[in-house]
């Protein structure tokens with residue numbers, strides 16, 4: 001590849017993205033304002049590449065390592081053709097960094113942000129040439145997760161989105177295009193996986209272990225919602241839910257749960273803290289699920305119907321194309337099946353029966369079915 005790639009922020013995501021770019025053939029400049037973070041990124045990349053070389057997955061680790069420069073001066077980004085920002089998730093800081101980097105790079109340098117939850121349009125607005133800005137949302141760990149959400153801002157130049165999509169494919173990624181709306185695709189569509197599981201548990205319909213069992217055993221997910229929330233960490237998962245809820249002007253569909261908020265307040269952040277919904281400390285008793293396949297089916301169908309509803313509504317609102325919505329969930333978060341495909345297999349009638357049943361019971365807006373499902377059901381249409 002002919003151009004130099006710059007990465008701003010040498011944390012978990014920046015280091016992973018730098019590795020992906022180097023493995024795709026680019027020379028990469030990794031800039032962090034913190035010298036210790038830049039040094040740590042170099043050390044961990046060296047270790048990772050060494051391991052990959054030992055496993056025969058890459059050739060010479062040293063040769064690959066020579067593609068990187070780790071710097072603490074933003075000026076070193078001046079010759080880059082693409083700069084991807086992966087710094088702290090704060091709009092004011094990102095805006096400042098974008099306006100600064102724009103004064104350093106050439107006029108045709110593309111500027112991308114890896115933000116998970118901020119508006120790409122707001123970040124672009126900090127630039128005098130906002131048409132060169134877009135979102136490239138990688139998933140953690142970036143070298144292993146194939147999905148990249150490509151997010152054009154309102155100001156992004158026509159053509160840049162497709163060019164970025166082509167580049168991400170060339171980097172071996174699976175790019176999907178998402179509209180610049182809260183949570184993009186994955187962090188929006190996945191909300192009911194957590195939210196509805198929490199609701200079922202809080203109401204006492206089933207305990208955590210039984211809900212997890214329903215989602216793994218009956219629905220085929222790799223991890224149940226409580227295990228997954230503990231794995232992600234409540235400092236991340238709860239905060240994403242709260243941000244999405246606020247960004248959607250408090251739509252009750254995304255309402256966070258008090259049980260999860262309390263875990264965060266207690267510092268029971270999940271697996272990394274030794275405690276979360278489950279107790280991971282040495283010798284702690286394990287919770288056993290209730291063996292009730294009929295209950296497992298009821299739980300999994302309720303959560304899946306809510307997920308399908310979210311995906312259908314995202315399609316209806318033009319957040320992404322149907323194929324991209326399904327790719328995002330299967331390749332970004334390893335769902336066993338795309339949600340729209342799942343709906344085709346179940347029928348819109350079945351999904352609507354579950355959602356309308358919930359709506360009639362609760363009289364809550366949270367359970368409103370997407371108009372798209374009703375329209376499709378009326379004419380017997382399928383997504384694919």
Ligand SMILES: NC(=O)c1ccc[n+]([C@@H]2O[C@H](COP(=O)([O-])OP(=O)(O)OC[C@H]3O[C@@H](n4cnc5c(N)ncnc54)[C@H](O)[C@@H]3O)[C@@H](O)[C@H]2O)c1
Pocket residue numbers: 008009010011012013014031032033034037038085086087088089090093097114115116117137138139140
């Ligand atoms: N961690 C994830 O799972 C994940 C997934 C997708 C996207 N993201 C997004 O990626 C971005 C980075 O996340 P992370 O988990 O890698 O964070 P991190 O805390 O691991 O790393 C951030 C790095 O940015 C550096 N930094 C902060 N402010 C800076 C500045 N003004 N100039 C230069 N360097 C600066 C810090 O020193 C740190 O090394 C965030 O926007 C986050 O929302 C994170």
